[in-house]
Amino acid sequence: MSNSFTRRKLITMGLPVAVGASGVGAAAYLASRYGLIPPDHNGILGIGETLTYATQRLLTSKHSQAREFKRSDISKIAPVNGPHPTDENYRKLLANGFKNWRIAIEGLVRRPASLSLEDLQRLPSESHIILHACEEGWSYIAEWTGVRLASVLDLIEIRPEARYVVFEPFPNPSQTTGVVRLLGSSIDMADALHPQTLLAYGMNGEALPADHGAPVRLRLGRHLGYKNTKYLSRIILTDKISFRGRGTWYGGI
Amino acid sequence: MSVAGVASSLDRTGTRPRHSAIVRITHWIAVLGVLGLLVSGIGILISHPRLYWGETGYVGGDSLIDVPIPFVIGPSVWNRPIHFFFAWILTLAGLAYVAGGFITRHFRNDLMPGKTDLRWTSIRGLILDHLRWRSADTTAAGTYNVVQRLTYLAAVFVLFPAIFWTGLAMSFGVTSVFPVLAVALGGHQSARTLHFAFVVLLLLFVAVHILMIWLGGFVNNLRAMITGTLSPGRNAR
Numbered sequence: 051m052s053n054s055f056t057r058r059k060l061i062t063m064g065l066p067v068a069v070g071a072s073g074v075g076a077a078a079y080l081a082s083r084y085g086l087i088p089p090d091h092n093g094i095l096g097i098g099e100t101l102t103y104a105t106q107r108l109l110t111s112k113h114s115q116a117r118e119f120k121r122s123d124i125s126k127i128a129p130v131n132g133p134h135p136t137d138e139n140y141r142k143l144l145a146n147g148f149k150n151w152r153i154a155i156e157g158l159v160r161r162p163a164s165l166s167l168e169d170l171q172r173l174p175s176e177s178h179i180i181l182h183a184c185e186e187g188w189s190y191i192a193e194w195t196g197v198r199l200a201s202v203l204d205l206i207e208i209r210p211e212a213r214y215v216v217f218e219p220f221p222n223p224s225q226t227t228g229v230v231r232l233l234g235s236s237i238d239m240a241d242a243l244h245p246q247t248l249l250a251y252g253m254n255g256e257a258l259p260a261d262h263g264a265p266v267r268l269r270l271g272r273h274l275g276y277k278n279t280k281y282l283s284r285i286i287l288t289d290k291i292s293f294r295g296r297g298t299w300y301g302g303i
Numbered sequence: 304m305s306v307a308g309v310a311s312s313l314d315r316t317g318t319r320p321r322h323s324a325i326v327r328i329t330h331w332i333a334v335l336g337v338l339g340l341l342v343s344g345i346g347i348l349i350s351h352p353r354l355y356w357g358e359t360g361y362v363g364g365d366s367l368i369d370v371p372i373p374f375v376i377g378p379s380v381w382n383r384p385i386h387f388f389f390a391w392i393l394t395l396a397g398l399a400y401v402a403g404g405f406i407t408r409h410f411r412n413d414l415m416p417g418k419t420d421l422r423w424t425s426i427r428g429l430i431l432d433h434l435r436w437r438s439a440d441t442t443a444a445g446t447y448n449v450v451q452r453l454t455y456l457a458a459v460f461v462l463f464p465a466i467f468w469t470g471l472a473m474s475f476g477v478t479s480v481f482p483v484l485a486v487a488l489g490g491h492q493s494a495r496t497l498h499f500a501f502v503v504l505l506l507l508f509v510a511v512h513i514l515m516i517w518l519g520g521f522v523n524n525l526r527a528m529i530t531g532t533l534s535p536g537r538n539a540r
Contacts, residue, residue, distance in 0.1 A: 062325040062407055066399045090384075098388030106476040114479040117486075119358070129361045181358055181491055183475070185383060186376060187351035188361040189491055272475040297380035302476030303387065 077104065084108075085213070088300050089236070089293035103300045107240065110302070115246055116271030119179045124254060125190035128182070130261045132233070135220035135281050148265040153249075157216075157287035160207035167265050170249060173197040173205075178246055184275040185297070194269045195252030200243045203287075212287040215242040217268050217279040235279045236291050236299075237270065246271030249282070273301035320531035325403030327528055329396045336393030337509075339385065344502065346382035349375045354499060358490035367496060390470065397463060404459075413447060414456050420449035451515075458508050462501060469498035 081087050086104035090096055134140075143151045148167050156162040175197055183189035199215070216236040241247055250269040251258050258264045263280025270277055276297070293299045322330075352370035353360065360366060404410045419425065429450050447455070471477045472484040472494035488494045516524040527533050 058407065059324070062323055062403060065406065066325065066328075066403065069399070069402075095384040095388050098391045099384060101391050102387050106474075109480055110476050111480075116475055116479050117482050123358070125359050125361070125364070127361055127363045129363070181475075183473075183491060184351075185347075185380070187347070187353075187495060190359050190361055272479045274475070298384050298387070303474040 077101075080104070080108070085238075089214075089291050090299040099298060099300065102298075102303055106300065106302050110240075110272070112240055112244055114272075115244075116178075116180050119181070119191050121179065121193065123191045124179065124193060128190050128192050128253075128262065129184075129188060131184060131186075131275070132280070133222060134260060135222050137220045137223065140220040140281065140283075144260060144264070151265050153266065153282055153285060155202065155206050155285045155287075158209040158212040158289060159287055160209060161205070163206050165202070167251060170197050170202070170251060170266065173201050175252075176248070177252070178248065178269070178271065180246065180269075180271050182275055182278070185301075193254050194248055194250040195255075196248035196250035196266070196269065198245065199247045199249055199268075200245070202249060203242065208287055211289045212239065213289050214238055214287070214291050216286040216288060216291060217282060218284040218286070219263075219279050219281040220283045233276055233279060235268070235277045235301075236293075237273075237277065241270060241272070244271065270301070277301035321527040321533055322531050323403070323407055323409060324531065325400065325407060326409060327531055329400035329403070330528055332396035333393055333400070336389045336396060337505075339389030340393060341502075341506075343382040343386040343389065347386060348499070349373075350382075354496040355492035356489060356496060357492055360492040360495075393463075394467065401459070410456075414452045414459075416449045416452045420452075426450060454508065454511075458505070462505050462508065465501045466498060466505065469494045469501060473498070 081100070081104055084107070086100070086107050088099055088103040091100045152164045152166050153170075154162070154164050175195055177193050177195040179191060179193045181189055181191055203215075214236050215238075216234065218234045237247075246269075248269040249266050251266050253259060253262055258267060263278075263282070266282045267280040268278050268282065348370070349372055351374065352372050353362070353366045354368040354370070355365070356367050404414075426449055429448055433450075468484060469488065472488055473491060478485045485491055485494055488497055523533050
């Protein structure tokens with residue numbers, strides 16, 4: 051056996067092992083230090099979820115923004131997935147034009163609040179014309195108007211230990227079948243404080259339609275459709291969440 | 304393959320295995336990755352089997368291709384995490400292969416065509432031979448011919464990167480940092496359509512790859528990619 055063969059074997063076998071081992075070590079160090087572990091890190095598929103989430107969090111900054119479009123790009127049709135809430139309380143609010151609607155914001159905050167639609171509309175409003183894409187594959191462009199979630203979180207003063215924001219829609223108790231359900235969601239603080247993250251009450255220049263989550267829905271610039279919870283009733287700040295949902299928790303890919 | 308062919312290939316290559324360890328290991332990991340991506344990718348596609356061009360696309364709007372199958376939405380939520388899991392496996396295996404390929408001079412020695420090989424007459428001769436079902440047994444030479452070299456290089460350095468790019472271009476997180484990845488392709492839906500088109504090309508490559516292995520001696524070729532040698536007892540060092 052010649053020396054060159056031994057050396058070749060050493061390089062071809064040893065290098066990937068060394069790269070792999072040091073890669074895992076470096077990743078573990080970074081993950082524990084910068085909070086790069088997503089709530090759905092468990093199980094085999096959690097390996098991929100963690101790699102994706104960690105990579106995206108290292109790659110994206112709080113300043114990197116989703117692409118914005120022109121008014122003339124706004125799609126003629128804005129398809130809708132998912133039913134309206136069948137909750138009795140929601141139907142009364144809808145019939146009354148949401149005059150009595152209030153959203154509770156609580157959890158790890160110093161000043162829990164219950165805000166009306168008017169309260170939200172009195173805060174500085176802004177609009178973003180962005181792409182809405184469903185995980186199924188379709189997409190449309192629309193303009194969303196609302197208040198930055200960051201402005202609301204300023205008001206209620208989040209505690210430093212808060213790591214996630216959980217969004218709860220009105221319930222849909224009558225729904226027992228069907229794969230398209232009313233979805234709650236949760237995001238990390240990087241997305242919660244992102245400049246394109248809105249509590250949206252307007253769409254394409256009008257009040258948010260019932261189909262699209264009236265009176266107020268979450269709008270995220272850098273996530274797929276299913277993360278943008280409609281028909282909001284409650285917002286909770288927390289330091290940990292147990293992800294029991296299906297699919298990927300992080301919706302930026 | 305004839306015994307003489309094996310003997311001559313071993314004579315020429317000396318103690319060198321037919322495929323190095325890095326090639327063999329990453330090849331089979333890549334096979335696993337592509338299979339997982341293919342199954343979950345089909346699962347994602349059938350939840351909305353229409354393809355569009357530009358940024359937007361939805362039922363009720365203009366489409367480019369209507370894949371003639373029904374919309375099957377149910378399992379799609381599981382297909383995405385499965386897709387990204389295997390995407391990581393394929394990406395890491397691909398990076399290890401490319402790094403190893405440069406370090407072990409696999410690309411320079413095994414895949415880069417020689418200058419004379421790139422002449423049109425020699426390429427045309429090869430193609431004509433193939434069309435006449437001659438010289439399918441390229442393993443006898445112990446090296447790849449110029450058409451094989453160019454095809455493998457295209458798969459490694461064009462097809463797989465194109466699938467990777469078009470996949471990333473659909474990620475809002477990625478395009479918030481590198482918007483050009485989507486803009487250069489014509490938009491979000493264009494990226495999705497091109498992702499599909501490049502995968503079709505990859506499947507074409509895989510089909511021809513398997514056909515050629517079959518024609519060139521399936522068992523020997525398979526053994527070479529698993530153990531590194533062409534036939535047992537001939538692995539003389």
